[in-house]
Amino acid sequence: MTQHRKSIHGEWSSRLAFILAATGSAVGLGNIWKFPYITGENGGGAFVLVYLLCIALIGIPIMMAEILLGRRGRQSPINTMESLAEEAGRTPHWRLLGWAGVLGGFLILSYYSVIAGWALAYVVQTADGLFTGASAERVKTIFDDLVTNPGRLLFWHTLFMTMTMTVVARGVQSGLEQAVRFLMPTLFVLLVILVGYSMNTGAFAQGLDFLFTPDFHRLSWNSVLIAMGHAFFTLSLGMGAIMVYGSYLPKDASITQASFYIAGADTLVALMAGMVIFPIVFSNNLEPGAGPGLIFQTLPIAFGQMWGGAFFGTLFFVLLVFAAWTSSISLIEPAVAWLVENHSVSRVKASVVSGFVTWLVGVGTVLSFNKWSEVTFFGKTFFDLLDYITANIMLPLGGLAIAIFVAWLMKKRTAREELALPKGPGYSLWYFLIRYVSPAAVLIVFLNVIGVFKLG
Numbered sequence: 042m043t044q045h046r047k048s049i050h051g052e053w054s055s056r057l058a059f060i061l062a063a064t065g066s067a068v069g070l071g072n073i074w075k076f077p078y079i080t081g082e083n084g085g086g087a088f089v090l091v092y093l094l095c096i097a098l099i100g101i102p103i104m105m106a107e108i109l110l111g112r113r114g115r116q117s118p119i120n121t122m123e124s125l126a127e128e129a130g131r132t133p134h135w136r137l138l139g140w141a142g143v144l145g146g147f148l149i150l151s152y153y154s155v156i157a158g159w160a161l162a163y164v165v166q167t168a169d170g171l172f173t174g175a176s177a178e179r180v181k182t183i184f185d186d187l188v189t190n191p192g193r194l195l196f197w198h199t200l201f202m203t204m205t206m207t208v209v210a211r212g213v214q215s216g217l218e219q220a221v222r223f224l225m226p227t228l229f230v231l232l233v234i235l236v237g238y239s240m241n242t243g244a245f246a247q248g249l250d251f252l253f254t255p256d257f258h259r260l261s262w263n264s265v266l267i268a269m270g271h272a273f274f275t276l277s278l279g280m281g282a283i284m285v286y287g288s289y290l291p292k293d294a295s296i297t298q299a300s301f302y303i304a305g306a307d308t309l310v311a312l313m314a315g316m317v318i319f320p321i322v323f324s325n326n327l328e329p330g331a332g333p334g335l336i337f338q339t340l341p342i343a344f345g346q347m348w349g350g351a352f353f354g355t356l357f358f359v360l361l362v363f364a365a366w367t368s369s370i371s372l373i374e375p376a377v378a379w380l381v382e383n384h385s386v387s388r389v390k391a392s393v394v395s396g397f398v399t400w401l402v403g404v405g406t407v408l409s410f411n412k413w414s415e416v417t418f419f420g421k422t423f424f425d426l427l428d429y430i431t432a433n434i435m436l437p438l439g440g441l442a443i444a445i446f447v448a449w450l451m452k453k454r455t456a457r458e459e460l461a462l463p464k465g466p467g468y469s470l471w472y473f474l475i476r477y478v479s480p481a482a483v484l485i486v487f488l489n490v491i492g493v494f495k496l497g
């Protein structure tokens with residue numbers, strides 16, 4: 042057995058360290074910023090239901106597959122895919138899957154960092170008491186003032202990229218564990234406090250109804266694609282982030298158990314964010330489909346009214362920045378790990394180079410909210426297009442390729458060995474989902490959006 046490679050980048054100190062890091066990757070802007078706004082844009086309940094189904098039937102099985110590939114390969118996703126393909130007697134061109142992931146990571150991080158920059162700006166604005174007693178209109182004006190100012194956006198984007206690359210340069214293991222161990226419980230407590238606030242807005246029931254009562258008339262195939270794309274995005278799947286974290290996972294850790302923890306924590310945070318936002322939206326007569334600015338136009342209203350709002354608000358945005366930080370690190374780690382492996386550059390150099398490229402692409406997103414807001418491709422701004430292509434096309438395609446590789450091309454024994462599941466219903470269910478259900482679901486959604494194939 043040649044398979045017990047070691048990663049040259051080191052290993053997590055424990056199973057828990059991996060779970061914390063992977064949860065740090067999964068829980069981020071996707072849960073708190075993106076989930077509420079796309080739920081608002083796509084009509085609520087039915088969209089949420091599809092999203093939850095995608096997490097359970099596609100997300101968790103593919104997460105297990107992606108982690109097992111990483112742990113088996115023990116290298117950057119590019120080299121992992123190449124060596125596992127060779128081990129399975131397949132073409133080494135499977136490395137292209139790793140390349141697609143690296144590209145996806147760059148593109149996602151380029152706009153992710155701009156949005157994380159908004160959160161940084163909000164830390165300062167909330168601490169300054171800017172929102173204290175502010176009306177909904179005033180809160181909206183403050184948001185518009187920020188995003189229409191390219192200089193300010195660029196400043197915060199640059200700061201966030203610098204923060205990310207500093208951690209990546211030092212190696213992702215050090216520091217991340219402590220950060221997440223403290224961050225997750227605090228974020229959770231804060232969300233509980235905010236749910237408490239929302240319960241008293243007078244529109245809590247309306248908010249829950251919007252989130253959890255499905256109305257299928259409001260669901261288009263494009264919405265189904267967005268829900269599915271978001272299941273990949275929020276779980277960090279399909280681009281090698283979870284694969285590269287899996288490559289630092291000790292041999293004795295249970296991949297199945299870890300996947301359930303990560304997906305469970307991630308889903309809980311997203312649903313709580315929804316339960317906080319929508320009652321605020323409805324009690325202030327705001328528009329659920331307001332778009333990417335939704336949380337920045339709603340939460341400050343709550344912080345402006347509640348007792349200790351400046352304190353809780355500042356803490357909230359600090360935690361949001363941390364959550365984004367632990368995700369952004371994993372977006373760039375596949376690229377950095379590859380540069381270190383194949384070009385024997387130092388982590389520092391690899392981080393500077395890849396960070397700079399990402400930062401540069403991010404300038405496009407900065408401008409798409411102001412100077413280029415009228416410049417559209419297929420009716421989408423630069424930011425919208427980048428987000429649509431990466432989350433809804435690249436990640437599901439990456440996930441599809443992972444499912445096909447693990448369930449159809451790799452030796453069955455290899456997968457079973459890595460998962461270390463006893464033969465039984467659990468293993469059979471996973472195998473059935475990854476072999477048939479996940480790939481078929483991704484294909485059906487794609488085909489319907491393309492309109493080749495209509496299911497009524």
Ligand code: PHE
Binds near residue numbers: 068273275280369371
């Ligand atoms: N999962 C992260 C979030 O929800 C985003 C992310 C996507 C991170 C893909 C890594 C890879 O914010």
